[in-house]
Amino acid sequence: MVAGTLLALQGGGTTLSDVLSSISSFVWGLPLIILLVGTGLYLTILLRGVQFRKLFHSLWLALVKRKEEGAEGDISHYQALMTALAATVGTGNIVGVATAIAAGGPGALFWMWITGLVGMATKYSEAVLGVRFRKTDDRGEQSGGPAYYLTEGMSTLNSLTEAVPWGGLGKVLGLAFAVFASVAAFGIGNGVQSQALADALNRSFGLPMWGVGLVVAGLVAAVILGGIKSIGRFTGFFVPIMIVLYMAGAGVVIFLNWERVPAAFDMVFTAAFSGEAVGGGAVGFGVAQAIRFGVARGIFSNESGLGTGAIAAAAAQTDEPVRQAMVSMTQTFIDTLVVCTFTGLAIITSGAWNSGLDGANLTQLAFQSGLPGQWGGVIVALSLSVFAFSTMLGWSYYGERQLEYLLGVKTVKPYRLLFVVVIAVSAVAGLDVVWLVSDVMNGLMAFPNLIGLLLLSGVVLSETRDYFSRFGSGEERAAGRSGG
Numbered sequence: 081m082v083a084g085t086l087l088a089l090q091g092g093g094t095t096l097s098d099v100l101s102s103i104s105s106f107v108w109g110l111p112l113i114i115l116l117v118g119t120g121l122y123l124t125i126l127l128r129g130v131q132f133r134k135l136f137h138s139l140w141l142a143l144v145k146r147k148e149e150g151a152e153g154d155i156s157h158y159q160a161l162m163t164a165l166a167a168t169v170g171t172g173n174i175v176g177v178a179t180a181i182a183a184g185g186p187g188a189l190f191w192m193w194i195t196g197l198v199g200m201a202t203k204y205s206e207a208v209l210g211v212r213f214r215k216t217d218d219r220g221e222q223s224g225g226p227a228y229y230l231t232e233g234m235s236t237l238n239s240l241t242e243a244v245p246w247g248g249l250g251k252v253l254g255l256a257f258a259v260f261a262s263v264a265a266f267g268i269g270n271g272v273q274s275q276a277l278a279d280a281l282n283r284s285f286g287l288p289m290w291g292v293g294l295v296v297a298g299l300v301a302a303v304i305l306g307g308i309k310s311i312g313r314f315t316g317f318f319v320p321i322m323i324v325l326y327m328a329g330a331g332v333v334i335f336l337n338w339e340r341v342p343a344a345f346d347m348v349f350t351a352a353f354s355g356e357a358v359g360g361g362a363v364g365f366g367v368a369q370a371i372r373f374g375v376a377r378g379i380f381s382n383e384s385g386l387g388t389g390a391i392a393a394a395a396a397q398t399d400e401p402v403r404q405a406m407v408s409m410t411q412t413f414i415d416t417l418v419v420c421t422f423t424g425l426a427i428i429t430s431g432a433w434n435s436g437l438d439g440a441n442l443t444q445l446a447f448q449s450g451l452p453g454q455w456g457g458v459i460v461a462l463s464l465s466v467f468a469f470s471t472m473l474g475w476s477y478y479g480e481r482q483l484e485y486l487l488g489v490k491t492v493k494p495y496r497l498l499f500v501v502v503i504a505v506s507a508v509a510g511l512d513v514v515w516l517v518s519d520v521m522n523g524l525m526a527f528p529n530l531i532g533l534l535l536l537s538g539v540v541l542s543e544t545r546d547y548f549s550r551f552g553s554g555e556e557r558a559a560g561r562s563g564g
Contacts, residue, residue: 100516107523113375116385119530120198123205126537127544131200131409138406139413153397154221157407159312160396164389164411166315167269167474169323169419170467171276172381174460177423178442181433184373186344187351189424191374192381196416199384200409205533205540207408209233210390211401212543218489221308224394225478226387226529227261227485230254233536246535253528255486257387260521260528262482267518269475270499271506273468278507280440280468284461293507296469301500304476308395311473322466323419329459330422333450337429344428381420382412386522387529391478402547426450440464472503 124131131138147156155163180188206226213232214224234250277296278289303314334341352370383389389408398404423443427433432446440460447456476499483491533540 096513097516100513100520104516104519104523107520108376110372112523112526113372113379115530116202116379116526117195117198117375119385119533120195120200120202123201123533123537123540124198126541127201127204129201130204130406130544131197131413134406135410135413138410141403142407142410148396148398148400148403151397151399152222154308154395155312155397156316157396157398157404159316160392160404161407161411162315162319163308163312163395163474163477164392164408165323165414165474166311166319166470167388167392167478168381168383168411168415168471169319170273170381170471171464172377173326173415173419173423173467174443174464175439176377176381177420178427178437178439180373180377181424181427182438182442184370185351186347186424186428186433187349187353187367187370188374188377189348189421189428190352191371192378192416192420192424195375195378195384196382196412196420199379199382199416200412202384202533203382203389203412204405204409205537206384206387206390206529207393207405208401208540208543209532209536210394211396211398211404212539214394217484222395223481223484225391225481226525226532227254227258227482228394229390229536230257230528230532233532233539236539237535250532253531257525257528258482258485260525261388262479262486264518264522264525265475265479265482266499266502268522269479270472270502271509272518273471273475274503274506275509277465277468280461280464284458290508293504296472296507297500297504299469300472300476300503301496303473304496304499308477311477312395315470315473318466319470322463322470323414326459326463326467327419327422329447329451329456329463330426333426333447333456334422334429336450340429340431341425344425347428348424378416378420382415384412385530385533386525388474388478388525391481392474395477400547401543 142157142161146158177189177192180192184191209229210224210226213229214222215228215232217223230250231254232250234253235247237246274293274296278287278292281287281292282289303310352374353367379385389411393404393408396404396407427442427446430446430449432442432449435442435445437445444457444460447460448454450456451459476496479499480492480495483495
């Protein structure tokens, strides 16, 4: 890989950005997609479709019950869910869905749904392990996630065989995840979002990008300098409003084209398997294209398999890993099966999908076709901005926990300050190479995490069986009586 990179750079016409783009495409290529979806499918079978059997109860825990009184942790079930949603409901729900449909046709939306459905089992398993192997740090706060369950959990496998040093392997994988995630936090979770936010407000309202960067940096600082409790309180209030307002805009577009909704669903299912031009479209889309772009953008949107959701889950106030896992898996459901579906249906029912546009421009066209005046473009621009803002809040916590794992709690306050400074600088700086590196790191996070999920799937199964053997089908009533 290194030799190939050097040769490419010496070729004369190839830039470092070109090389990094190629590496990013390789990392996010077919092998990772197969591993991500395959792991989700395996966990779905192993856990007997827990995401389907317990979906309604999980939504009840997350959105109605919301918290577990008297349990150890830093934030409520609901706040942990909203923190995870803050990080995942972002540009992928607007730009990612549009890109998937533009490149893979309406059938790509079906494969996004499939990714979300199996990804719920992955998210569930990540959260079980995140809570099961979390640690209390020197400040009395909970720290967890892949770095922790790889390090602590893998050592429990020593009884399997003496031929493999499981504990040592777990430490290496945990270290790799923490390094990859801490780098990605400054790019995917910070600079990319700051730049996208500033650009959206500059294009739509003429606001100076440097000014937007300073204001956003100040707003983020006001939230994250107070730590996870401050982030949890803010996201618990802000994220639901953000999601509902965006869905309302998309819902208006869908409602105004309600007579096309049945045909849109037929188009999605037909194009997912036929590989033909549909709905009178001028462009034909292959099945491979629909699968590739639908799965890739679905994963990018909900982050199932990347391990990030487990970091937020570990902060939750709970005595039961499975209970928080049920709450956590609703994040993938809300992100992909709900929000992405609204975007996709707005694009398809409006007819914008066949316009030749891509990305945010495609979503804007869909909204403008249904909303009067310039409101369509304004809603998309504002949605991109608030989604990017919320992503920075969630990822600030993810990066913080990785740096703490690597270097200790003394790094937390300097990290938060640096995170805020990078937001302000990134709004006007064209640091393309840095963002490409972080994109690579974002993809690389998945590999150690997925290895850990597969090897520790027995722990997930054991925790799940134990929990439901104690609560059974009357779990909702038992939880309500006990206050947890």
